[in-house]
Amino acid sequence: MDHAIRLKRLRFRSWHRGTKEADLMIGGFFDRHHQDWTPEQTDWFEALLEEQDVDIMAWAIGTQPxxxxxEGPMMQTMRDLDFVPIAK
Known part of the structure; x- marks a missing residue:
């Protein structure tokens, strides 16, 4: 699959998770970091999207092991939560 098409599909899947909270966390993570990902990191993220939103969010905020x-650098980056927009 063409890389640009793959990224568009991942962006859509990241921002259409089913809840606003998951959209902000997973979609925000994608938007902030995808441009720097290696092919292996893109594969990791694509596979992660197959997991349940509640699990991904729990792992990222540390409420579940x-x-x-x-586990690894990508999940640690997700845990930083510096990519979630906050209205002021």
Whole structure:
């Protein structure tokens, strides 16, 4: 699949999760970081999107232990939560 098309699909899937909270966390993470991802990191994110939103969010905010498959630099970046827009 063409890389640009793949990114468009990932952006859509990131921002259409089912809840506003998941959209902001997962979509915001994608928007902030995807341009710097290696192909392996893009693969990681694409696979992560197959997980349930409540699980992804729980792993990212630390309310549930993160499975070893997802633990690593990408999840740590997601945990930083510096990409979630906050209205002022």
């Amino acid at each position: 993160c499975p070893p498959r997802w």
